[in-house]
Amino acid sequence: MSLIIEPGEDQTSSGEYVKHPGDGKLMAHVPEGIFLAGEDDEPVWVDDFHIDTFPTTNADYARFCAATRHPVPEHWEGGRCPRELYDHPVVHVTWRDANAYATWAGKLLPTAEQWEKAARGTSGRTFPWGDQKTAAKCNVRETGVEHTTSVSRYHSGVSPYGVYDMVGNVWEWLATATTPSRYELRGSAFTSPLFRGVPAIPNDANDTMHDDDTGFRCVASPEQMQPRKR
Template sequence: MPLVTKWTGREVKALREAVRMSLMEFAERLGVSDRIVSRWEADGDQASLRMVNQAALDTLLAKADQDAQGRFVGILAADDVPAHTVIDPDDEQTSSGEYVKHPGDGKLMALVPEGIFLSGEDDDPVWVEEFHIDTFPTTNADYARFCAATQRSLPEHWENGRCPRELYDHPVVHVTWQDANAYAVWAGKSLPTAEQWEKAARGTTGRRFPWGDQKTAAKCNVRETGVECTTSVSRYHSGVSPYGVYDMVGNVWEWLSTPTMAGRYELRGSAFTSPLFRGAPAIVNDASETMRDDDTGFRCVAVGGPDKGWKSA
């Protein structure tokens, strides 16, 4: 389930839109007047809600169905950074995103424009064609739809053949490279190449981490954070990449399409089990294609777009 540490008018509006209620319906469900809800939404990030109201909103979010929770995450993600914003490569603090929904699996994807970026630990210039990348890692809810459609074996940590509700918006784990690639093919996408993934994480100017050069563990789910398990893919808003992509450091390692040798593929990004320094996007890890672990997942990429015809990369 998505986690909201502090409700403001911004999250209130996102939840009301996600559950598709009018002001009056939403207010009645919370036990407040519609004027109060309207004021919260008008005040946006500056709205200050009483603890009893925050608890009621926690409950309403928890009781929302999976689709509504997914819409809530998507609305907040799209609102976190202005759409259609031009990224200034000289501004190390800029986080921008242009989000679209892929027709294959319905996931939000962020645009990464064509061009050169500084790659690897030596910051070598590399050209990458334009592509879109999943804004969030593939979640348990995403993977459940794939398994239902393809009869693929379920991840071993799902209880009684079903994903625990509280893990719906956590990244799927216990998936092999073959599992991840099969999902990508089913969705009409691909696993990212090493160059695509690194550019989406670092931007163009060689920043060490998605958010800049600062070693700030609080911006991601790594060992120093002390969570010791996966978290909601939308939790770390301040850790997004220059293109508005979440969880490019920490939470779970991500499978890539780039092989290191026969039967082995690159992993990037580190996980909740890893120290922060291992999450620097330029650092390479790899594993056997048959490996499955509780800290390894994936996300996908696609080329083209709604106006050009989506294609796997």
């Protein structure tokens, strides 16, 4: 079953969401084609894929930990996430934790090109919502929230493909390595200023780093969107 959201002005997608057969999360389709990438807006081809509409939440991650006995984030008191944070992005996860979740779900972490296209669309916009420096459309330092928020809170800040929180809330781990044992992060967080969240600008960290402002989301190839055989 698909949830259809009518496209707004300058959208490059119909905003169709489908549930992934593995973890059941809603995913948005990003069609194949060229987009303008990086600070110089270089044309780059990306094959079609689906990306999680929302970052991986604490509730999502709790199901993964229960199914696999993977260690829970160390800040969960008594090994349980507080109920009021179920729909907030999971934090204090390393790249290795994020990759383990993706493997369990039958997905992948996004490459830098996939993540940037999902955030910016094809026409080189600066932010998911356009070129305006509008901090109110996301959870960054200027917003003044000072902690994570529900992943569905910032409706006006969605990307051209209907993807939430591509700027702010938490930094997101990517599959793209910068050096051995270091991987890209993008999107900024509630702890960082808006300009750090420009999707074309990369960050990176060691694969064992974890913090209260770092999480992830996953992507899936067309093959990974097919129902699993029993």
